[in-house]
Amino acid sequence: MKIAIYPGSFDPITKGHLDILKNASEIFDKVIIAVARNGEKKCFLTVEERVKLIKESVTDFDNVEVDSFEGLTIEYAKKQGAEVLIRGLRAVSDFEYEMQLSQTNSALCSDIKTVFLTTKPKYNFISSSTIKEILNNGGDISKFVPDCVHEYLVKNR
Numbered sequence: 001m002k003i004a005i006y007p008g009s010f011d012p013i014t015k016g017h018l019d020i021l022k023n024a025s026e027i028f029d030k031v032i033i034a035v036a037r038n039g040e041k042k043c044f045l046t047v048e049e050r051v052k053l054i055k056e057s058v059t060d061f062d063n064v065e066v067d068s069f070e071g072l073t074i075e076y077a078k079k080q081g082a083e084v085l086i087r088g089l090r091a092v093s094d095f096e097y098e099m100q101l102s103q104t105n106s107a108l109c110s111d112i113k114t115v116f117l118t119t120k121p122k123y124n125f126i127s128s129s130t131i132k133e134i135l136n137n138g139g140d141i142s143k144f145v146p147d148c149v150h151e152y153l154v155k156n157r
C-alpha cells in the first residue's frame with residue numbers, strides 16, 4: 001500500500017490544492033492531507049477551522065484522510081507509514097523553496113521521497129495568500145475555493 005502525505009498550511013484550502021490532491025489520489029493508494037501546526041507562521045484560520053474545511057471539501061475522495069501534525073513532516077510521514085510527500089509547483093518562484101525543502105527532507109530521511117505535481121492551468125495561479133487579500137478587500141473568492149470554504153469565510157470573516 002503506497003501512502004502519500006500532502007502537507008501544507010491550507011490557510012484556506014483552495015481549488016489549486018484540491019486539484020493536486022485529486023491527482024495524488026489517482027496515483028497513490030491513500031493520501032493524507034495534513035495541516036502543519038507551525039508555531040512560527042501567523043495564520044488566518046485556526047488549525048481546527050482548516051481541518052474542518054478540508055474535511056468538507058474532500059468528501060468525494062474515498063482514499064483521502066485529513067489530519068494535522070506538529071514537528072517535522074518526515075517524522076509524521078514515518079509514523080503514518082508513508083513513503084511519499086506531495087508538494088505542488090505553480091511557477092518558477094515556487095521552485096527554489098520547494099527544491100530546498102525536498103532536499104533537506106531527503107537529507108534527513110532518504111527513504112521518503114518528494115513527488116511534485118502540478119494543477120490544470122486554470123488553477124495554477126491560485127494561492128491562499130491572494131485569496132485572503134481578495135477577501136479582506138471585499139472581493140469575490142467563489143471561483144478560487146470550494147463552495148463550503150466560500151460560505152464559511154463569507155459568514156465568519
Ligand code: ADP
Pocket residue numbers: 007008009010011014015016017020086087088089090094098117118119123124125126127128
Ligand atoms: P505551505 O505553507 O507549506 O507552502 P500551502 O498550503 O501554501 O502550504 O501549500 C501547500 C503546497 O501546495 C505547496 O507545495 C504549494 O506549492 C502547493 N500549492 C498551493 N497552491 C497551488 C496551486 N494553485 N497549484 C499548484 N500547487 C499549489
